[in-house]
Amino acid sequence: xxxxxxxxxxxxxSVMSRAKVAFFASLFAARSDVYAVRWENAGTARSGWMPAxxxxxxxxxxxxxxxxxxxxxxxxxxxxxxxxxxxYPLMDGDRCWWLVPAWLRFL
Numbered sequence: 001x002x003x004x005x006x007x008x009x010x011x012x013x014s015v016m017s018r019a020k021v022a023f024f025a026s027l028f029a030a031r032s033d034v035y036a037v038r039w040e041n042a043g044t045a046r047s048g049w050m051p052a053x054x055x056x057x058x059x060x061x062x063x064x065x066x067x068x069x070x071x072x073x074x075x076x077x078x079x080x081x082x083x084x085x086x087x088y089p090l091m092d093g094d095r096c097w098w099l100v101p102a103w104l105r106f107l
Contacts, residue, residue: 036086
């Protein structure tokens with residue numbers, strides 16, 4: 001786990017500048033205490049999104065899970081196409097920085 005984190009950190013420095021990651025983070029402002037990961041079940045052909053938690057989700061696991069915070073390294077991995085990552089746009093105070101015009105569906 002530590003080795004993977006070091007590889008990602010080195011990647012942010014060499015391939016994508018921290019300024020670029022910060023720029024994209026500012027465009028898509030979201031909660032920083034949690035992010036979403038995509039799951040797929042090949043047996044049922046179902047898929048969806050769930051919060052990223054330490055130790056992963058397990059069927060029947062009790063509450064008290066610790067969410068993994070959204071970091072610069074996670075964003076860089078997503079921007080490099082290495083992981084699918086989702087954001088939670090509703091922030092403290094019921095604020096949201098995103099705007100999606102309804103007319104986009106007609107393009």
